[in-house]
Amino acid sequence: xxxxxxxLLLTIDRSIILFKEIISMPISENxxxxxxxxxxxxLDESIDLFAEHGYDGTTIKMIAxxxxxxFGSVFTYFETKEQLFHATVIDSLDAYSEIILDFNPNPExxxxxxxxxxxxxxxIFSEFSTYLLLVVYVVGHHHRFPETFNELDQFHDKLRGxxxxxxxxxQKMGQLFKLDPMYVASCYTSLLMGLRLNFIDEPESxxxxxxxxxxxxxxxPKKV
Amino acid sequence: xxxxxxxLLLTIDRSIILFKEIISMPISENxxxxxxxxxxxxLDESIDLFAEHGYDGTTIKMIAxxxxxxFGSVFTYFETKEQLFHATVIDSLDAYSEIILDFNPNPExxxxxxxxxxxxxxxIFSEFSTYLLLVVYVVGHHHRFPETFNELDQFHDKLRGxxxxxxxxxQKMGQLFKLDPMYVASCYTSLLMGLRLNFIDEPESxxxxxxxxxxxxxxxPKKV
Amino acid sequence: xxxxxxxLLLTIDRSIILFKEIISMPISENxxxxxxxxxxxxLDESIDLFAEHGYDGTTIKMIAxxxxxxFGSVFTYFETKEQLFHATVIDSLDAYSEIILDFNPNPExxxxxxxxxxxxxxxIFSEFSTYLLLVVYVVGHHHRFPETFNELDQFHDKLRGxxxxxxxxxQKMGQLFKLDPMYVASCYTSLLMGLRLNFIDEPESxxxxxxxxxxxxxxxPKKV
Amino acid sequence: xxxxxxxLLLTIDRSIILFKEIISMPISENxxxxxxxxxxxxLDESIDLFAEHGYDGTTIKMIAxxxxxxFGSVFTYFETKEQLFHATVIDSLDAYSEIILDFNPNPExxxxxxxxxxxxxxxIFSEFSTYLLLVVYVVGHHHRFPETFNELDQFHDKLRGxxxxxxxxxQKMGQLFKLDPMYVASCYTSLLMGLRLNFIDEPESxxxxxxxxxxxxxxxPKKV
DNA sequence: GATGAATGAGGGTTCATTCAT
DNA sequence: CATGAATGAACCCTCATTCAT
Numbered sequence: 001x002x003x004x005x006x007x008l009l010l011t012i013d014r015s016i017i018l019f020k021e022i023i024s025m026p027i028s029e030n031x032x033x034x035x036x037x038x039x040x041x042x043l044d045e046s047i048d049l050f051a052e053h054g055y056d057g058t059t060i061k062m063i064a065x066x067x068x069x070x071f072g073s074v075f076t077y078f079e080t081k082e083q084l085f086h087a088t089v090i091d092s093l094d095a096y097s098e099i100i101l102d103f104n105p106n107p108e109x110x111x112x113x114x115x116x117x118x119x120x121x122x123x124i125f126s127e128f129s130t131y132l133l134l135v136v137y138v139v140g141h142h143h144r145f146p147e148t149f150n151e152l153d154q155f156h157d158k159l160r161g162x163x164x165x166x167x168x169x170x171q172k173m174g175q176l177f178k179l180d181p182m183y184v185a186s187c188y189t190s191l192l193m194g195l196r197l198n199f200i201d202e203p204e205s206x207x208x209x210x211x212x213x214x215x216x217x218x219x220x221p222k223k224v
Numbered sequence: 225x226x227x228x229x230x231x232l233l234l235t236i237d238r239s240i241i242l243f244k245e246i247i248s249m250p251i252s253e254n255x256x257x258x259x260x261x262x263x264x265x266x267l268d269e270s271i272d273l274f275a276e277h278g279y280d281g282t283t284i285k286m287i288a289x290x291x292x293x294x295f296g297s298v299f300t301y302f303e304t305k306e307q308l309f310h311a312t313v314i315d316s317l318d319a320y321s322e323i324i325l326d327f328n329p330n331p332e333x334x335x336x337x338x339x340x341x342x343x344x345x346x347x348i349f350s351e352f353s354t355y356l357l358l359v360v361y362v363v364g365h366h367h368r369f370p371e372t373f374n375e376l377d378q379f380h381d382k383l384r385g386x387x388x389x390x391x392x393x394x395q396k397m398g399q400l401f402k403l404d405p406m407y408v409a410s411c412y413t414s415l416l417m418g419l420r421l422n423f424i425d426e427p428e429s430x431x432x433x434x435x436x437x438x439x440x441x442x443x444x445p446k447k448v
Numbered sequence: 449x450x451x452x453x454x455x456l457l458l459t460i461d462r463s464i465i466l467f468k469e470i471i472s473m474p475i476s477e478n479x480x481x482x483x484x485x486x487x488x489x490x491l492d493e494s495i496d497l498f499a500e501h502g503y504d505g506t507t508i509k510m511i512a513x514x515x516x517x518x519f520g521s522v523f524t525y526f527e528t529k530e531q532l533f534h535a536t537v538i539d540s541l542d543a544y545s546e547i548i549l550d551f552n553p554n555p556e557x558x559x560x561x562x563x564x565x566x567x568x569x570x571x572i573f574s575e576f577s578t579y580l581l582l583v584v585y586v587v588g589h590h591h592r593f594p595e596t597f598n599e600l601d602q603f604h605d606k607l608r609g610x611x612x613x614x615x616x617x618x619q620k621m622g623q624l625f626k627l628d629p630m631y632v633a634s635c636y637t638s639l640l641m642g643l644r645l646n647f648i649d650e651p652e653s654x655x656x657x658x659x660x661x662x663x664x665x666x667x668x669p670k671k672v
Numbered sequence: 673x674x675x676x677x678x679x680l681l682l683t684i685d686r687s688i689i690l691f692k693e694i695i696s697m698p699i700s701e702n703x704x705x706x707x708x709x710x711x712x713x714x715l716d717e718s719i720d721l722f723a724e725h726g727y728d729g730t731t732i733k734m735i736a737x738x739x740x741x742x743f744g745s746v747f748t749y750f751e752t753k754e755q756l757f758h759a760t761v762i763d764s765l766d767a768y769s770e771i772i773l774d775f776n777p778n779p780e781x782x783x784x785x786x787x788x789x790x791x792x793x794x795x796i797f798s799e800f801s802t803y804l805l806l807v808v809y810v811v812g813h814h815h816r817f818p819e820t821f822n823e824l825d826q827f828h829d830k831l832r833g834x835x836x837x838x839x840x841x842x843q844k845m846g847q848l849f850k851l852d853p854m855y856v857a858s859c860y861t862s863l864l865m866g867l868r869l870n871f872i873d874e875p876e877s878x879x880x881x882x883x884x885x886x887x888x889x890x891x892x893p894k895k896v
Numbered sequence: 897g898a899t900g901a902a903t904g905a906g907g908g909t910t911c912a913t914t915c916a917t
Numbered sequence: 918c919a920t921g922a923a924t925g926a927a928c929c930c931t932c933a934t935t936c937a938t
Binding site: 499500501502503504505581584585587588589590591592604627628631632634635637638639640641642643645646647648649658659661662663665666668 | 725728815861863871
């Protein structure tokens with residue numbers, strides 16, 4: 001496999017299942033690439049549509065048209081609408097997951113690390129409003145999409161776990177007041193989620209940057 | 225009109241149009257009461273269904289069956305599904321609105337008032353998860369339900385305004401650190417909303433009470 | 449219930465389930481009648497279509513148009529296409545069943561009774577070619593319609609049982625040669641079915657009457 | 673062309689069109705053979721599938737998978753699904769035709785010849801239930817597959833003609849009662865077909881052998 | 897007002913056929 | 918020739934809305 005192709009595969013995240021299927025097909029490199037791009041195109045447009053109209057309000061026709069793909073093609077890449085929905089949520093999760101978890105739980109300067117982290121995460125939350133709305137949708141309808149919800153929930157737990165570790169270290173080092181780390185973590189992720197909902201139509205506004213110190217408060221910093 | 229009937233009408237609130245229709249109808253007091261109750265029944269069950277299944281996922285048949293009302297009856301009380309949805313969200317809003325805004329923005333002891341308020345609101349948010357999920361749904365789909373969203377947004381602004389007033393007073397009285405009151409208010413409502421989403425399956429758990437001091441932090445209290 | 453209505457119900461055979469549903473509905477006598485007729489109309493046209501095009505080759509649209517009923521109406525009378533198919537086969541079975549089993553297994557003159565019976569059954573098989581084709585279809589696809597097939601099979605067993613009894617009596621009375629009664633019965637019903645298939649485009653032709661003595665042979669009559 | 677290849681071609685019989693195409697292709701002997709086998713494989717599996725699921729219920733994908741042939745290959749051997757269906761029925765007909773017509777219409781001992789013939793044909797009917805179900809399917813849907821039906825009908829006429837000849841000879845020689853030979857023949861083929869339907873799930877059971885004397889009766893033997 | 901049968905547009909999905917590789 | 922992705926018409930079924938009773 002060429003390096004170029006390999007890079008592309010990385011960008012489609014970890015859709016290992018289809019990945020395996022596609023690379024095992026007896027077709028040319030070129031064709032393989034096209035298929036991967038087509039699949040990605042469908043998923044990308046699906047995020048917007050599912051986020052805006054919900055699962056039932058989004059039709060395959062809408063997706064096919066927005067992705068400039070024939071109606072039937074959607075079904076050559078995804079067996080059912082439900083699977084497409086799941087892939088739409090989970091494929092992107094992997095990408096966001098990485099950048100959201102990108103902080104050091106054992107830093108020398110905890111306060112600095114927290115501030116950097118908040119800055120980074122606030123930025124992500126302000127930029128990717130569409131995807132986060134989709135996440136909210138899944139959470140709100142978790143009874144209907146239990147498996148998809150479960151994966152999101154696992155990521156949430158992982159994030160809170162890592163946050164908790166960071167907080168514990170800060171407390172040990174005397175940089176943070178003694179508060180239950182898990183509650184702090186939960187409040188922080190709740191705040192991010194809630195902000196995204198409350199400022200639903202303000203992507204990338206200045207407001208987001210201003211929020212950082214307020215979020216900081218939740219961690220119980222000894223000097224602010 | 226009897227006092228009893230009048231009280232009932234208050235609880236169904238703003239459905240002025242139907243209200244007018246019902247009271248102008250040449251029918252007996254008794255029948256009027258029955259109609260009002262029937263309408264309320266439909267709205268109550270609609271909350272659960274719309275919250276769980278979304279607008280498109282909820283059918284009139286489902287509502288009629290859950291409310292133990294004939295299929296046709298739903299359409300004698302609400303012209304269209306969309307109107308029923310709007311009424312479902314907005315009728316309840318007024319009821320919740322009152323208890324959520326139930327705090328004094330000019331108290332003698334601001335810290336105490338804030339703590340009481342948080343206690344009260346956390347309680348509400350923990351108990352009425354279904355309705356709040358519905359609110360989240362409308363917010364997430366605000367392009368589709370602009371009018372309904374607008375009314376929710378107005379309430380949100382009203383709430384933040386009143387919170388802001390309380391915070392300002394606290395700062396004047398030296399009980400709170402100087403922070404932008406509007407940002408604090410926004411963070412606080414975001415936190416409530418976010419908590420509701422993150423602890424979606426934990427209505428009325430002990431956890432909610434523990435959250436109070438963490439929420440308190442956002443207001444920048446001078447001693448905690 | 450009026451006598452008229454009762455008679456009509458008899459003609460729709462034993463579709464007890466729907467019968468109960470319809471008569472328990474809080475609607476007028478007149479409306480009830482219309483519904484029963486509409487249902488019957490759909491079933492009648494379904495026989496022809498399913499018989500000619502098979503299950504997959506027949507569309508709900510075709511049925512609705514032939515029965516002069518709206519597309520949606522088909523689904524107010526039958527939950528699914530599969531159920532409609534089952535009802536199409538089984539509702540008619542009851543009607544035919546009665547006239548096919550209309551012979552006396554303990555007659556004084558067995559030979560005469562057999563001849564009368566064959567005459568009668570040959571007539572039925574010659575006239576109702578469409579329905580019999582449908583029966584053949586179900587038998588040929590019994591793995592796909594196991595329940596429907598099972599009911600047809602039970603009727604077949606019942607018929608062979610009664611034939612067997614008649615044959616036994618004929619043998620006891622010395623009017624028939626000693627042959628295994630069950631085999632004779634099976635051969636006879638097979639002959640009828642086979643004839644229906646072989647003379648598929650010759651309903652009510654003269655040929656059918658001529659067949660009687662040949663069918664008679666199977667019973668092993670002592671003088672012909 | 674090698675003798676071996678020629679023999680193979682005979683077994684795939686009338687597919688003259690493709691036959692011409694294949695032998696006129698500028699390819700190696702070896703490749704030619706492979707193609708012929710592949711075509712046969714498709715047809716063989718098609719019998720089972722069309723017989724069990726009917727024309728509409730059978731998909732090209734099902735056939736390709738069962739025949740372990742690529743989806744696209746089916747269309748390189750057969751222009752349309754309809755042509756494949758026709759070939760499936762007719763190619764096999766020639767094979768069965770030969771063994772079913774394998775009796776002498778002018779034997780010395782007619783009764784013996786008839787018994788041998790019935791034995792042989794009953795055996796065939798008991799063994800090849802799948803193909804016969806397919807025949808029944810075509811007969812039942814003759815309006816939809818007129819050409820295919822027509823070829824089956826011609827074979828049926830040919831069979832009845834030859835049977836008729838045998839019966840006439842038997843009557844001339846005083847071994848059979850005087851009965852209309854054509855009716856007898858029709859009854860006999862009907863009996864075979866009917867038995868196949870009635871004992872649809874009993875391939876090769878003992879029952880079939882027992883049937884012989886009962887079938888014999890139809891021919892009007894003077895002593896049995 | 898109460899009821900639920902009637903309607904048909906629109907949903908997800910399947911599949912024969914085409915065609916580029 | 919072999920392959921399977923691409924296509925969209927047509928399938929069954931659902932459901933908001935209408936309307937006769």
